[in-house]
Amino acid sequence: MTxxxxxxxxxxxxxxxxxxxxKLEGKPIIILSNNDGCVVARSNESKKLGIKMGVPFFTIKDxxxxxxVHVFSSNYxxxxxxxxxxMDLLSxxxxxxxxxxxxxxxxxxxxxxxxxxxxxxxxxxxxxxxxVGIPISxxxxxxxxxxxxxxxxxxxxxxxxxxxxxxxxxxxxxKITPIExxxxxxxxxxxxxxxxxxxxxxxxxxxxxxxIRNLMGVNGEKIxxxxxxxxxxxxxxxxxxxSIGVSRSFGQGITTLSSLKEALATHIITGSxxxxxxxxxxxxxxxxxxxxxxxxxxxxxYTSLHTVFQSPTNHTPLMLEKGHQLLEKLFDQTIIYxxxxxxxTDLCSENQGQADLFLKQENSNLMATFDAIEKKYxxxxxxxxxxxxxxxxxxxxxxxxxxxxxxxxxxFPVVLAx
Amino acid sequence: MLEKEFNIxxxxxxxxxxxxxxxxxxxEEPINLNRLLIKHPSSTFFLRVSGDSMVGAGIFDKDLLIxxxxxxxxxGKIIIAAIDGExxxxxxxxxxKQIFLSPENPSYDEIIIQDPSSLHVWGVVTTxxxxx
Numbered sequence: 109m110t111x112x113x114x115x116x117x118x119x120x121x122x123x124x125x126x127x128x129x130x131k132l133e134g135k136p137i138i139i140l141s142n143n144d145g146c147v148v149a150r151s152n153e154s155k156k157l158g159i160k161m162g163v164p165f166f167t168i169k170d171x172x173x174x175x176x177v178h179v180f181s182s183n184y185x186x187x188x189x190x191x192x193x194x195m196d197l198l199s200x201x202x203x204x205x206x207x208x209x210x211x212x213x214x215x216x217x218x219x220x221x222x223x224x225x226x227x228x229x230x231x232x233x234x235x236x237x238x239x240v241g242i243p244i245s246x247x248x249x250x251x252x253x254x255x256x257x258x259x260x261x262x263x264x265x266x267x268x269x270x271x272x273x274x275x276x277x278x279x280x281x282x283k284i285t286p287i288e289x290x291x292x293x294x295x296x297x298x299x300x301x302x303x304x305x306x307x308x309x310x311x312x313x314x315x316x317x318x319x320i321r322n323l324m325g326v327n328g329e330k331i332x333x334x335x336x337x338x339x340x341x342x343x344x345x346x347x348x349x350x351s352i353g354v355s356r357s358f359g360q361g362i363t364t365l366s367s368l369k370e371a372l373a374t375h376i377i378t379g380s381x382x383x384x385x386x387x388x389x390x391x392x393x394x395x396x397x398x399x400x401x402x403x404x405x406x407x408x409x410y411t412s413l414h415t416v417f418q419s420p421t422n423h424t425p426l427m428l429e430k431g432h433q434l435l436e437k438l439f440d441q442t443i444i445y446x447x448x449x450x451x452x453t454d455l456c457s458e459n460q461g462q463a464d465l466f467l468k469q470e471n472s473n474l475m476a477t478f479d480a481i482e483k484k485y486x487x488x489x490x491x492x493x494x495x496x497x498x499x500x501x502x503x504x505x506x507x508x509x510x511x512x513x514x515x516x517x518x519x520f521p522v523v524l525a526x
Numbered sequence: 527m528l529e530k531e532f533n534i535x536x537x538x539x540x541x542x543x544x545x546x547x548x549x550x551x552x553x554e555e556p557i558n559l560n561r562l563l564i565k566h567p568s569s570t571f572f573l574r575v576s577g578d579s580m581v582g583a584g585i586f587d588k589d590l591l592i593x594x595x596x597x598x599x600x601x602g603k604i605i606i607a608a609i610d611g612e613x614x615x616x617x618x619x620x621x622x623k624q625i626f627l628s629p630e631n632p633s634y635d636e637i638i639i640q641d642p643s644s645l646h647v648w649g650v651v652t653t654x655x656x657x658x
Binding site: 128129130131132133192193196197200238239240241514517520521522523524525526 | 566567568569571572573574575576577578579580585587590591595596606608609610611612613614615629634646648
């Protein structure tokens with residue numbers, strides 16, 4: 109017998125920006141996507157001001173200035189690094205972990221008494237806050253579905269922890285939860301359920317198992333069982349890898365840039381395919397080359413560069429473009445190369461990537477619509493929000509991308525000795 | 527911290543110009559600086575020093591600090607604390623139940639912490655890297 113904790117970072121991107129900037133505690137923060145400045149993340153204070161997810165910045169510019177909202181462009185290398193640390197620490201402190209997204213993980217433990225469960229969750233929270241600086245909420249439950257529901261309640265508690273184990277408590281929680289907020293039931297499925305008079309999660313819970321099975325099939329039945337405390341979703345083994353590497357050694361050694369580019373292209377195509385197969389996007393791509401150092405003993409030389417994408421991606425053309433740029437910087441025509449490879453790191457699930465609604469390259473539907481409108485109404489009829497932000501005054505008030513990095517030595521955060 | 531390990535072969539004999547030593551073929555176990563300096567990778571961060579208030583402790587402007595956020599802040603340790611919302615490096619002194627944040631430079635004053643609960647220790651400095 110086991111129980112689950114869903115550990116969920118609170119307002120993750122905004123919290124990341126606070127880690128090295130304590131003066132941002134309690135202040136309204138928003139994060140904009142790098143391409144065209146739509147809101148991809150908000151701190152609680154920004155949510156209270158009524159700033160909605162996904163809105164173009166220029167629509168809330170005045171509100172932001174008026175309330176001194178701190179505005180950042182997304183710093184994915186920072187978010188990816190802090191996420192990795194949170195997950196590594198949670199992994200050390202749990203029996204099993206399934207990293208669900210950049211800021212959520214399911215943890216599994218052998219069964220404990222209520223007080224022990226809650227104390228455990230509190231200690232996890234304190235530990236992550238001290239060691240990485242990220243506040244998390246912990247939802248405890250007998251199944252993943254209940255743990256996920258529990259974490260929504262946890263966010264509203266002062267302690268940031270909620271134990272949804274007792275049947276009475278579960279029923280109370282289900283009664284006040286709309287059906288579409290249950291993990292696995294989206295707006296589409298909930299429409300079907302509402303047509304059958306199932307509006308709250310409790311209505312769903314109270315239905316018969318067979319009727320749910322008839323209505324929603326096996327997956328619906330699993331959700332039903334999970335709400336009733338029977339685990340159906342196991343902790344998923346990481347078949348989804350945390351990083352993907354593709355490389356090949358050259359038998360003869362390569363000296364020309366064009367041959368290297370060809371080899372790199374095949375690696376990138378393979379790598380992006382692997383990403384799509386596991387429904388992942390990569391924030392970071394490292395390109396490396398190996399060569400032999402002349403001398404009496406066999407020693408390997410190694411040179412690499414990496415790039416952080418503006419948004420997590422598995423879009424081959426973008427990766428090829430960036431990869432070739434890196435290769436051009438790395439290439440030295442006096443060296444005989446033995447091996448070429450790539451690493452794709454800081455992976456997140458494709459669901460996470462969808463938060464960035466207006467990605468220029470990725471969203472082909474959007475681009476197709478954009479082109480169609482331009483064609484019909486003329487070039488100036490529609491444009492991306494970022495091109496409209498011409499006035500200088502909002503730029504003065506707004507912070508841009510936090511310019512420090514936890515992984516680039518030339519950009520480490522500054523500490524004052526004053 | 528990028529996790530790629532870069533092992534540096536360690537030359538255990540004196541580096542003399544001239545004839546190579548036959549012992550050079552038997553190199554020591556490669557040193558991994560990460561393993562030597564970073565005990566808790568997930569909670570260890572690098573910070574760049576700006577200012578000279580800690581020169582007495584051998585911490586100079588532009589030095590790199592290795593900070594472990596999982597370590598307990600004990601009296602005498604060099605810590606990172608948030609002062610007026612900025613990360614600042616000081617020596618933590620606890621004397622007669624009073625808490626002080628002390629500089630290591632006579633040009634600067636120590637700070638007395640009146641309310642212990644207001645002190646947020648960001649982390650403990652374990653190593654300073656000073657480039658010559």
